[in-house]
Structure formats: C-alpha cells, structure tokens
Amino acid sequence: MRLLVATRNPGKVRELRDILAAYPRLDIVGLEDLGVPESPDEDAVEAFQTFEENARAKARYYTALTGALTLADDSGICVDALGGAPGVRSRRFAGEVESRGLRQDEANNRHLLRLLAGVPPERRTARYICAAALAGGGWDDVYVGECRGVVLDAPRGTGGFGYDPLFYLSEEGMTFGELLPARKSEVSHRGRAVRAAAEALLSERRG
Numbered sequence: 001m002r003l004l005v006a007t008r009n010p011g012k013v014r015e016l017r018d019i020l021a022a023y024p025r026l027d028i029v030g031l032e033d034l035g036v037p038e039s040p041d042e043d044a045v046e047a048f049q050t051f052e053e054n055a056r057a058k059a060r061y062y063t064a065l066t067g068a069l070t071l072a073d074d075s076g077i078c079v080d081a082l083g084g085a086p087g088v089r090s091r092r093f094a095g096e097v098e099s100r101g102l103r104q105d106e107a108n109n110r111h112l113l114r115l116l117a118g119v120p121p122e123r124r125t126a127r128y129i130c131a132a133a134l135a136g137g138g139w140d141d142v143y144v145g146e147c148r149g150v151v152l153d154a155p156r157g158t159g160g161f162g163y164d165p166l167f168y169l170s171e172e173g174m175t176f177g178e179l180l181p182a183r184k185s186e187v188s189h190r191g192r193a194v195r196a197a198a199e200a201l202l203s204e205r206r207g
C-alpha cells in the first residue's frame, strides 16, 4: 500500500520514515518523490487552532493535489506555565527567522527559555502533541499522540530537532536531544500517533 508522507520538515521526515519502517507493507513516498513543488499555499492550509484540524487540512490538501493516500503530521509543544503555548504556533514561536531549519529552532528555544526564566523546575511541565491525519482512499481520520516532559533551563544533546534539547523525560533521565532516535520514536508523541495511524491502515479496508 503506497502512502505519501506529506511534510517538508526534515526532522519530521526522518522520524516518520523510521517509525513507518516497522510496517513493510506500507510503501512510503515523500513529496519530492511525487514531484510536488513547494507552494506558498501550503502554509495557509494549517490556519486552525487545533493540531487535529491542521493535520486533517494538510492531509486533505495533499491528497487532493496528488491523488495519493496521505499521512500528514501537525505537532508542537504545550507548556503548562505558558497556558499551553506555543501549541499550534510552535514552529514560528520566536517569529519567522528563516523559512525552516536550525536557526528557527535555536531562536524558538531561546524565546522559550526567556519566557520561562525564573520558573522553578516543578512548574516547567510540558506536553508534546502530534496529530497524524490520514486522507484519501476512503480515509479521513486523525490519531493523536502525547508525550509528557519538563522544559530544562539549558539545552542538552544535539539529536532530534526543534525543542528536543530542552525537553527532558524523567523516566529516561535524558532530553529528546540526548535520546537515541529509535528510543525517541518508541516513546514520542509522533511514534504513538503514527503507529496508531499505520495500524488502522493495515487492519481496515476502506475506499
């Protein structure tokens, strides 16, 4: 079964491909494999206030464009001491730095640390949330995964992407920036959501 993994974020692409490698019946293709050029319309698609709605909108957009059964991920970090911010605004929390990549991630992390300056460890709790949406071939469904941790006051590790060097899991004794990628996928919001989507795909006939 061919599945388009529709994201332009290199960190997400890596993780989604790793997670889905456990399902050899799924033939994974990316936007570049289908020759889908980057368009300014893509950003306008995820204009909603919830991860679920954004993920669904992205999956519907790319299946309409390509005709392929599509999986799209909308995700972010929700920090309790900030009333759940940045949430669906995680990607550009510090304002737009450059279109994508390391400098944006670094600016977001610095911004988050500034906002949490002086907040004690017990009040620095946060959740990563991932909504993985399927669209096309009779599918129009969203699966949500969550992962709880604490925002440290300085980065640790260079793995993962985004807020990972600040996101500490007490059960692991490490940040997502320090954890091996395979272990991150086992316990992460993305791992949980995407495995639920893959298992549904492989266990139900639709369309």
Ligand code: IMP
Residues within 6 Å of the ligand: 009, 046, 073, 074, 075, 076, 077, 088, 090, 091, 108, 128, 160, 161, 162, 163, 164, 176, 188, 190
């Ligand atoms: P989206 O592309 O609108 O879904 O934005 C996702 C943003 O949330 C990313 O750019 C990161 O800033 C953050 N994010 C989501 N998942 C992760 C993760 O697994 N690690 C680190 N940051 C993440």
